[in-house]
Amino acid sequence: MTTSAVCRSLRRLRRDQRGVTAVIVAITLPVLFAFGALAINSGLWFTIKRENQSAADAAAISAAYELMAGPTGACTNPTFVTDRLTPAAAQAVAANQHVGWDNTGATTTVTCPYFDDLLATEFGAGKYSAVAVTLQQDQSSLFAFAPLASATIATKSVGVVLARDTSCILALGTGNITDVDVVGSASVCLGPLTGTTCGTPTCSISANSTSSSSIHLQGSANVTADTLITPGGNVGFTGGAFTLTLNSPPITFGPPVVDPYAATLTHTFLKPPSGLPDCSYNNSSYTWLPGNCKVAGSSVNGGDILSANTQILGKFAPTGAVHLSAPGTYWITDGDLELKDATLDCPSCTPGGAGVTIILTTAWASRGTVGTLTFGANGHLSVSSPSTGTFAGLAVIQDSNNLPPLTTYTSTTSNAQANSGATINGLVYFPNTDMTFQGTPATGSATCLVLVVKTVTLRGNPGFNSTGCSNAGLSTLPTPQMVVLGE
DSSP states (O other): OOHHHHHHHHHHHHHOOTTHHHHHHHHHHHHHHHHHHHHHHHHHHHHHHHHHHHHHHHHHHHHHHHHHHSOTTGGGSHHHIIIIIHHHHHHHHHHHOOOOSOOTTOEEEEESSOOOHHHHHHHOTTSEEEEEEEEEEEEEOSSTTSSOSEEEEEEEEEEEEEEOOOEEEEEOOOSSSOSEEEOTTOEEEESOEETTEEOSOOOEEEEOOOSTTSEEEETTOEEEESOEEOSSSOOEEESSOOEEEESSOOBOSOOOOOOTTTTTSBHHHHSOOTTOOBOEEETTTTEEESSSOEEEGGGOOTTOEEOSSOEEESOBOOSSEEEEOSSEEEEEESSOEEESSOEEEOTTSTTTSBTEEEEEEOOOSSOEEEOOEEEOTTOEEEEEOOSSSTTTTEEEEEOOBSOOTTEEESOSEEEEEEOTTOEEEEEEEEEEEEEEEEEOOBOTTTTOEEEEEEEEEEOSOOEEBOTTTTTTTOOOOOOOEEEEEOO
16 A cells, blocks of 8 residues: 555544544543432432421421420520430431431431520520521432542521510410400509509410410400410400400410419428417517517407518408518418408508518428418508519419428419509419409509419409519519521
């Protein structure tokens, strides 16, 4: 073959493109497979991440509900996190998590308390508490030749317990019952009350019953409040002459409001000191002395004076006026407080009986009776809670939590028919009692009257207020809450 023929053959071979595609495919096919494997893996990993996000959201909500049901500052106790929050989160994760094809290294981490500047900006500093749940799951590749051999799929969700409002009336009754019944021509004011004029409402009514009429208005009743809050589905009405003045519409189908005092107002905390000596009677001054002593309730008559920190044994139903000599704690053990036509006040305590706490309790270690409260139309009670000290913020308290075995109540019904001259500042706490609260009691200069009962019937023109509760020593108020996802 001549040289020119060889050259022509080489030129044809150089221009010949037959088979090039096969070569390109052979070179690029592994790359294509690698990117395809990456796309498939990424899609599956993203699907797992999305499903795990749902699991994290469910876990955060479950943990937040546990946090809401716990005591104030629960997350400062590591045991609460491990015993309450972590199991709640784990249960929600198990029900919702996509385990993938390789669940090696899957972990659930609960962080409480959880702080974030964005949460503070969105909800307001000090108005929320939060718990974060983080899920982390290691997933291998479905293909050995994929560029990424494995990936760590991490998801996080934050459950926020958000404070909605404060309540001046909290009824703790559960089930299909009416917790708050406003009857007749009652005019209930939850705000500053001047005479019969109710100012801008400052707090709400909360009822824990699931009844559709857990809060019920009858006849020509009037209620002025910030709002009404109940797990029930509605607010019940009977008659068409009622007036309901609210800052915002009623909140229904919400969680029940936690009693903020149940964990602290225990029998151990409220019971009277042991070993008090008998009081002696000074005939010239009609005074039971020296204080820090005990006296039978039947021995105290109208015109008598009780010294500070006196334990009254048995039913206390004086006739006429009984005065308290000084600020202090007055225990009524194993008996009722009955003021049908009597007065109980502290003239030397200014203003308005300031510094007085009345506790109905029992002195027995294994049995006893805890009394209730009865006012008549002419009953007159003027007390204001101490603003500092052991019983700060506590005005009239029924010992109702963690009682000794066999303890009973002389009655589960209280009738607080306070007249217009009565002044009560602070917390009135009867969580196991069905109470009738009527008349026109004033909240006095401290402008604080908070009522916690099992159920309550409201008559007359009672006024409740929370604006001055910090001045009255009541730093904690019933606070309806809701759970939302923070991020």
